[in-house]
Amino acid sequence: MTNEWKLINASLPLRDEAHLYALTVRDGLWTDVAAQPGTADVPGAVPIDELAGAPAAGTVVDLGGKVLLPGLVDAHMHLDKSFCLPQVGNASGTLEEAVSNYSNAVHAFSKDEIKARIIRSALQAVAFGTTAIRTHLDFHVRWGADVALRTIEAALEAQAELKPYVKLELFPLAPMFRFEAGHLDVLEETLRMGVTGVGTAAHMSATWESDIDTLFGLAQKYDLPLDFHTDESDDPMKRTVAHIAQRTIDCGWSGRVTVDHLCSLAAMNDADAGMLIERMAAAKLYAVTLPGANLYLQGRRDGFPVRRGVTRVKDLLSAGIALATASDNIHDPFHPFGRGDLLQIGLITAYAAHMGRPADLRTILRMITEIPASILGLEGYGVEAGNDADFVVFDGATPEELFTMVPERRWVFRGGRWLKLAAKRSGFALxxxxxRLGEAAERLAFGTPAAVAKA
Structure with missing residues (x-):
């Protein structure tokens, strides 16, 4: 039996704002995407505000001019750490203390607890319209193979359970500079278990060049993409991105390497930053900015003026680098806030990067949709006939309204069915x-006196 939906009066700001659109979804795929000559009036059409329960396939849904975007794509999260702030505090608020505190606590977390965090935070992101996520996974092999692998096992199990709701990419975050004899064998076992790719934070190592080379060797051996936490520092001399760019070219890995954070670019002079950005562009590196976490973490030891750590967003975009913006951490020692809402992250990006012009807002929408979709290598993405009909509808008619109001009411559709419906007046009908989200949330505390005491 064919599962078909028709949508009318949809606003598609990433395509054409001069028209509203009529769309058809059949068996989870877009089959027709057509501009309307004006506002459509179809007898029997149901206003999207009135969808409730389990709407019947075949219903014509009137979006009433609301914005429809392809499912949002979060190119950088840490789902395994999310909501652990009650167990792992951070008194100084620095990146260094966050890294130390979590790495010293991770051995005490069970696989079930880590899995619960991943499921809860991923489902929360889905509720805000995200349908694909790349998550980095801590890999603390110094506590032994069991501790390192339990996070990977938890993530693989969560990935399978979450498949109806969200596509999950898994990238173990290898602490290369702390490896001892045999540790690399454990990492290789992880890569054989079915993760998506691998990464590290080489700028934290005294042997960063060899660490980067090791990761490229593994990527070539297992034919995997690479994703580096890169130069997440206020120090303008942190420039590991130059070596990453060169190795990308040498290894023929262009289009398969992502560099995240890039905070040191914001601390150095224009000439030096421009040189590095040129190298990034030549290597065709992907990039991700994490404005929420970096605004919170960076510049902690500065007097005024305080460096805020957000990378050179406009410069990277101007150089033609595919730059996404993403969530990073949620309620953990690295970032006590956040909720997995990419529209909120887009707004923070607009503030941090001074991007408020109409063209800027549409660029930011691409930084949470089309650009991260290319980073994740998603096939069949976007509102085009033949592509997967994964989408989110917002209770707003223009990008300006979305970023001004950050509407809570959203409708999420994936895999041929509605995952979320927003009731007209009485909150959400999910x-x-x-x-599933309620069940996941019950497993995790949300702030405790212990966390407050540690602060």
Missing amino acids: PELDR
């Missing part, structure tokens, strides 16, 4: 997703 059929299956509401139940």
Whole structure:
């Protein structure tokens, strides 16, 4: 039996704002995307505000001019750490203390607890419209193979359970500079378990060049993409991105390497930053900015003026580098806030990068949709006939309204069915997703006196 939906009066700001659109979804795929000559009036059409329960396939849904975007794509999260702030505090608020505190606590976390964090935070992101996520996974092999692998096992199990709701990419974050004899064998076992790619934070190592070379060797051996936490520092002399760019070219890995954070670019002079950005462009590196976490973490030891750590967003975009913006951490020692809402992250990006012009807002929408989709290598992405009909509808008619109001009411569709419906007046009606998210949230505390005491 064909599962078909028709949508009318949809606003598609990433395509054409001069028209509203009529769309058809059949068996989870876009089959027709057509500009309307004006506002459509179809007898029997149901206003999207009135969708409830389990709407019947075949219903014509009137979006009433609301914005429809392809499912949001979060190119950088740490789902395994999310909501652990009650167990792992951070008194100084620095990146260094966050790294130390979490690495010293991770051995005490069970696989079930880590899995619960991943499921809860991923489902929460889905509720805000995200349908694909790349998550980095801590890999603390110094505590032994069991501790390192339990996070990977938890993530693989969560990935399978979450498949109906979100595509999850898994990237172990290898602490190369702390490896001892046999540790690399454990990392290789992880890569054989079915993760998506691998990364590290080489700028934290005294042997960063050899660490980067080791990761490229593994990527070539297992034919995997690489994703580096890169130069997340206020120090303008942190420039590991130059070596990453050169190795990308040498290894023929262009289009398969992502560099995240890039905070040191914001601390150095224009000439030096421009040189590095040129190298990045030549290597065709992907990039991700994490404005929420970096605004919180960076510049902690500065007097005024305080460096805020957000990378050179406009310069990277101007150089033609595919730059996404992403969530990073949620309620953990690295970032006590956040909720997995990419529209909120887009707004923070607009503030931090001075991007408020109409063209800027549409660029930021691409930084949470089309650009990260290319980074993740998603096939069949976007509102085009033949592509997967994964999408989110916002309770707003223009990008300006989205970023001004950050509407809570959103409708999420994936895999041929509605995952989330927003009731007209009485909050949310989240059929299956509401139940799953509620179950996941029950597993985790949200702030405790112990966390306050550590602060």
